[in-house]
C-alpha cells in the first residue's frame with residue numbers, strides 16, 4: 360500500500376509550500392486528528408476559512424443534498440442556489456449586485472478589473488490609477504500581487520501591470536498626497552490580515568471614503584479575511600460604518616468549499632456587461648448552496664453576539680498568559696481575528712512558536728515574522744478555547 364508521507368510531498372509536489380511535519384486526516388468542530396491519531400485544537404480554521412468548524416453537520420447535510428441534485432451547470436445557466444445566496448448577500452449588505460468566483464484573489468481580480476472598466480466607461484482611459492497600501496495582501500494572481508503592498512510576492516515575474524501606487528496604511532496625509540482625478544480605485548483591507556492583524560483607524564477609512572467621493576474613485580474593501588462574521592460583524596465595514604463601492608468576500612463564505620463573491624452597486628455593476636469578465640466554476644450550485652447555509656447561520660445576530668463574547672474571553676486569556684510569560688508587546692484584532700505581536704527578543708521567530716504549538720497539540724498561525732495570529736472557528740466552545748490556550752502556554756519558551 361502506498362504510504363502518503365510528508366516526505367512524499369517533498370518528492371512529488373511543487374515546493375511552493377513547506378507544510379508542517381504532521382498530516383491532518385480528520386476534523387470535527389475545532390479539533391483535528393493526524394495520521395498517527397494525535398489530536399489538535401485548531402486555532403487556524405484553515406486560515407480563517409472553517410468559520411463553522413470542520414465538517415459541521417448542517418453544512419455536510421447541504422453538501423449531500425445538493426451533491427445529489429446539481430453540482431455545476433456553467434455560466435450559460437443560472438441556478439437556484441446562486442440566486443438564493445445572491446439574494447441573501449443583497450439583503451444583508453449595501454450591495455445591489457453580486458458576482459461569484461472561486462477564491463479571494465479572483466474576487467479581487469474582478470473588483471480591480473471592474474473599477475478600471477467603470478472608469479473607462481464613465482471618465483475615459485486616463486483615469487486608471489489604483490491606490491493600495493504598503494504591506495497589504497490581496498491574493499496571488501499577477502494583478503493582485505502587484506496591487507498588494509509586499510514586494511516579496513510580486514517581484515521576479517517580469518513586468519508588472521502599471522499605474523499602481525502604494526502608500527502607508529493608516530496615514531491620511533500620505534493618501535491625500537497621491538489622490539488626484541486619475542485615481543480610479545482605492546483598495547484596502549479593513550484589518551490588514553496577513554501582514555500582522557493591523558486594524559484600520561476609523562478616521563482613516565472615513566478619509567478614504569471622502570477622498571474617493573471627491574475624486575470619483577471607487578472604494579474597494581477587501582473583506583476576504585475579515586468577512587462573514589470573523590470580526591463579530593457580518594462584514595467589518597458594518598462595524599466602521601464606512602460603506603465601500605465594491606466589497607470582496609471569500610474564505611469563510613464556503614466554510615472550506617471554494618467560493619468567493621464580489622458585491623457592488625447597480626450602477627457600477629453595469630460596466631460588467633455580458634462577456635466582459637467571467638469564470639467557469641464561479642457561482643456553481645454546489646458552492647452556492649453551501650454559502651447560502653453559511654450566511655443563514657452566521658448572519659444571525661445571536662451568532663455574531665456569541666463571536667464577540669468568545670473574542671472577549673480569548674483576548675482575556677491571552678492577556679493572562681502574557682502577564683505570566685511576557686512574550687507579547689501587543690494583543691490586537693477584532694472578533695476572532697486576533698494578532699499577538701511578539702516582544703522584540705522574539706522578532707523574526709513567529710514560525711518557531713507555530714512549530715512548538717503544533718507539537719503541544721494546538722494549531723496557530725503567523726501574520727508576518729513577528730506576530731502570532733489566532734483565527735479559531737467562530738463556533739469554538741469556551742472549554743476548547745481554554746484547553747487550546749493551555750496547550751499553547753505549555754509550548755512557550757521557558
Ligand SMILES: Cc1ncc(COP(=O)(O)O)c(C=O)c1O
Nearest residue numbers: 462463464496497498552583584
Ligand atoms: C485580505 C485577503 N485578500 C485576498 C486573499 C487571497 O485569497 P485566496 O487565497 O482565496 O485567493 C487573502 C488570503 O489570505 C486575504 O487575506
